[in-house]
Amino acid sequence: MIAGGRMLTERVNLEAGLLNAENGAPVIRIEPSVGWISLRLNELWQYRELLYFLVWRDVKVRYKQTVLGAGWAIIQPFFTMVVFSLFFGKLAKIPSDGIPYPIFSFAALVPWTFFVSGLSQASNSLVGSGHIIKKVYFPRLAIPIASVLVGIVDFILSFMTLLAMMYYYGISITMNAVWVPLFIALAFVTSLGVSLWLAALNVQFRDVRYVVPFITQIWLFATPIVYPSSLLSEPWRTLYGINPMVGVVEGFRWALLGTSTAPGAIIFVSSLVALLVLIGGAYYFRRMEKTFADIV
Amino acid sequence: MNDISIRVENIGKRFQIGQKEESYRTLRDTIVDSFYAPFRKAGRILKGRAAETPDNKKTMWALRDISFEVRKGDLIGIIGRNGAGKSTLLKILSRITEPTSGCAEIRGRVGSLLEVGTGFHAELTGRENIYLNGAILGMSRVEIKQKFDDIVAFAEVEKFIDTPVKHYSSGMYLRLAFAVASSLDPEILIVDEVLAVGDARFQKKCLNKMEDIGQSGRTVLFVSHSMPAITRLCKRAILLEDGMIKADGLSHQVVHQYVNNGSSTSAARDWPDPANAPGSDIARLRGIRVITEDGKITDSVDISKTFGIEMEYDVLTQGHVLMPYHHIFNEENVNIFQAHDTDAEWRQRPRPAGRYRSIVWIYGNLLAEGMLYVSSGITRVDVAEPQFYEKDAVTIQVFEDMDNANTARGDWSGDMGGVVRPFFKWSTQYKKK
Numbered sequence: 001m002i003a004g005g006r007m008l009t010e011r012v013n014l015e016a017g018l019l020n021a022e023n024g025a026p027v028i029r030i031e032p033s034v035g036w037i038s039l040r041l042n043e044l045w046q047y048r049e050l051l052y053f054l055v056w057r058d059v060k061v062r063y064k065q066t067v068l069g070a071g072w073a074i075i076q077p078f079f080t081m082v083v084f085s086l087f088f089g090k091l092a093k094i095p096s097d098g099i100p101y102p103i104f105s106f107a108a109l110v111p112w113t114f115f116v117s118g119l120s121q122a123s124n125s126l127v128g129s130g131h132i133i134k135k136v137y138f139p140r141l142a143i144p145i146a147s148v149l150v151g152i153v154d155f156i157l158s159f160m161t162l163l164a165m166m167y168y169y170g171i172s173i174t175m176n177a178v179w180v181p182l183f184i185a186l187a188f189v190t191s192l193g194v195s196l197w198l199a200a201l202n203v204q205f206r207d208v209r210y211v212v213p214f215i216t217q218i219w220l221f222a223t224p225i226v227y228p229s230s231l232l233s234e235p236w237r238t239l240y241g242i243n244p245m246v247g248v249v250e251g252f253r254w255a256l257l258g259t260s261t262a263p264g265a266i267i268f269v270s271s272l273v274a275l276l277v278l279i280g281g282a283y284y285f286r287r288m289e290k291t292f293a294d295i296v
Numbered sequence: 297m298n299d300i301s302i303r304v305e306n307i308g309k310r311f312q313i314g315q316k317e318e319s320y321r322t323l324r325d326t327i328v329d330s331f332y333a334p335f336r337k338a339g340r341i342l343k344g345r346a347a348e349t350p351d352n353k354k355t356m357w358a359l360r361d362i363s364f365e366v367r368k369g370d371l372i373g374i375i376g377r378n379g380a381g382k383s384t385l386l387k388i389l390s391r392i393t394e395p396t397s398g399c400a401e402i403r404g405r406v407g408s409l410l411e412v413g414t415g416f417h418a419e420l421t422g423r424e425n426i427y428l429n430g431a432i433l434g435m436s437r438v439e440i441k442q443k444f445d446d447i448v449a450f451a452e453v454e455k456f457i458d459t460p461v462k463h464y465s466s467g468m469y470l471r472l473a474f475a476v477a478s479s480l481d482p483e484i485l486i487v488d489e490v491l492a493v494g495d496a497r498f499q500k501k502c503l504n505k506m507e508d509i510g511q512s513g514r515t516v517l518f519v520s521h522s523m524p525a526i527t528r529l530c531k532r533a534i535l536l537e538d539g540m541i542k543a544d545g546l547s548h549q550v551v552h553q554y555v556n557n558g559s560s561t562s563a564a565r566d567w568p569d570p571a572n573a574p575g576s577d578i579a580r581l582r583g584i585r586v587i588t589e590d591g592k593i594t595d596s597v598d599i600s601k602t603f604g605i606e607m608e609y610d611v612l613t614q615g616h617v618l619m620p621y622h623h624i625f626n627e628e629n630v631n632i633f634q635a636h637d638t639d640a641e642w643r644q645r646p647r648p649a650g651r652y653r654s655i656v657w658i659y660g661n662l663l664a665e666g667m668l669y670v671s672s673g674i675t676r677v678d679v680a681e682p683q684f685y686e687k688d689a690v691t692i693q694v695f696e697d698m699d700n701a702n703t704a705r706g707d708w709s710g711d712m713g714g715v716v717r718p719f720f721k722w723s724t725q726y727k728k729k
Contacts, residue, residue: 028406030307030391031399053431057417057424064419135414136432137391137406290394293387294311 033290039282044139054146058121059153073154074161077109084109088226097228097259103162103169107257108225108249110162111183114155115191115245116216118148122195123212126203130296140289141282144199148192155184166256176255183251186267190244190274196281200288203296224249228259229266241269244277301484301515302366302389306398309359309384309539358384359539362398366517368483371510373526373547374519375554376536382519385536386410386488389517404515407434407482413473418462422453422472425461429476443479450501451475471498478505484515500710503529507698507709523551524665524711527695548596548695555667555693562691563595570610574684578616579674583608584689586670587655596693599717600660600702603692605635607654607672614649617678618642622656625669625688632663632715644677661704661719664712668692 063069089101096104122144202208223245247270250263390408415432430440451471533547564585567573585606597603621636673685704719
């Protein structure tokens with residue numbers, strides 16, 4: 001079989017031939033799937049280049065034909081911060097853990113914007129890629145994952161703005177900053193986890209399109225962005241970590257701005273919840289996947 | 297060891313009816329449905345029809361009991377009317393959609409081309425789209441890089457490679473899309489109607505490319521509405537009808553069956569009952585048959601072989617000068633030629649009553665590939681009075697075997713135009729300067 005495979009591919013490029021000789025001829029079995037099925041993460045790994053190209057495409061296309069281009073990545077959270085500072089900081093005099101209110105809210109808005117843009121892009125991603133889903137096979141998980149990953153580029157830009165603001169307010173970076181990647185990962189996991197549910201649901205129920213802006217709005221106020229979580233007393237504050245974005249936001253403030261309380265317990269709860277949502281979402285997604293091409 | 301590359305066993309696919317029109321349900325529908333469902337179920341149980349699933353009436357089988365095997369290196373054509381299930385079958389084998397029942401096994405790397413330009417993005421340049429589209433079709437970055445120059449050359453878009461494809465003409469766009477798609481090098485290729493795009497010149501180029509792919513030893517499943525392409529490229533064809541396999545066999549026979557709407561008598565027709573036979577009180581048609589040189593009835597003839605059209609008829613009233621004739625039409629309803637009985641023995645000779653059999657021999661390398669329709673008649677010549685004219689009495693499929701060297705085609709493997717295909721003698725003189 002291997003020799004045969006090699007002969008067949010001799011006109012084909014050498015690489016494919018070698019690939020085949022190494023693996024033997026892969027046998028694909030096609031049959032109706034029942035119940036909960038494997039996530040097939042190894043297959044997703046085989047398609048990592050497609051994932052890369054999907055991200056690359058969205059990054060390339062994202063700000064085409066816009067005047068301000070990538071400036072939007074900074075403008076959106078920045079002006080939200082200005083508005084928040086005016087209304088919540090100056091007028092409502094909401095406490096901010098002893099940190100200037102603008103940077104207090106901006107440090108939360110940076111990961112929050114990453115989370116929300118990932119969520120809104122990814123939840124609509126399957127429907128938006130319907131034409132590809134109907135014509136080509138690849139692990140469908142690549143689509144929402146790519147949509148969330150695209151937000152990294154905007155995140156980097158707004159994160160640099162955050163660093164500039166920290167410099168402006170004279171806040172120096174401490175060793176705690178090494179934990180920032182963990183909180184980015186937590187924001188990514190949360191965003192992807194929720195997106196997997198919503199994206200799969202959206203294929204069947206287009207209501208999701210209308211639900212998402214609503215969810216994000218409520219979630220914004222359910223997360224300590226305009227206010228500190230220190231308004232709550234323990235154990236409620238730790239319990240508050242059930243909203244994984246609480247862990248992300250408090251983590252960012254702690255790692256970069258040095259807010260007093262090390263939010264270890266919150267982050268533990270948040271990570272746990274985020275992982276559960278992600279795993280559940282991934283399985284739900286895979287279960288629904290077989291229907292995508294038929295009904296999208 | 298095992299040279300089966302695709303094995304399909306009892307594959308079936310059920311769709312929900314109306315799914316196309318209302319492609320998605322609203323959450324409200326589902327909530328309302330699930331609220332009422334227990335009551336409805338209770339109602340059914342009360343009425344003693346518990347086993348009846350409510351879904352039965354709302355579903356249809358797009359495919360049913362599909363089983364076949366494909367050997368390594370085979371080129372198989374899949375034909376059938378729109379809605380016969382061809383695309384669904386390809387989608388299942390490409391793993392885009394799941395079967396409802398049955399299973400299939402595929403050995404080897406599969407590439408499927410159900411559309412050209414899948415995932416092309418209008419804002420990206422030609423170069424960027426080659427990489428993107430290649431990745432979507434399952435190629436690695438290294439692989440695309442290697443083939444990049446070939447793709448650009450094949451698509452003839454060198455000058456515009458860094459222009460966004462939204463500024464491309466539709467022809468350029470399709471050429472680029474096909475070029476990427478055809479650079480896919482899997483062991484098993486699944487192709488759907490990709491050739492139905494572009495201008496005539498490019499279509500030929502595509503068909504030649506398909507031919508290359510076929511000869512490179514890859515297994516190919518090929519859906520097309522172009523019957524000449526199917527008979528030329530594929531040795532074997534599968535005819536689908538209403539989601540089931542209607543025929544599976546030599547491509548020219550299957551194509552013949554398909555084009556003739558499944559009536560197997562089209563190569564030969566007999567009128568055993570004189571009451572129904574076309575005719576007058578002078579002459580009456582009894583049968584028309586397409587035969588090979590050794591007299592066997594055939595529905596498809598090799599382009600290079602002589603074949604005969606046999607007309608059997610009764611002369612009921614003696615003493616008239618009669619002339620049997622055939623009119624040959626192609627698929628476009630072009631009258632390719634007319635054949636009048638020129639047998640010297642019977643010309644201008646009043647015929648006695650009795651049973652006659654007239655055969656006209658049509659030599660090989662005259663007609664082009666495709667379907668031919670024969671209309672047959674007999675007319676009186678002395679007073680120019682037709683006795684009968686049977687429109688489309690029989691049909692003939694003219695096919696060309698790619699391995700046949702004795703045809704007008706020469707070494708060209710693409711499409712050939714023309715309503716006839718004579719095999720001329722060529723000679724070339726050469727003088728060294």
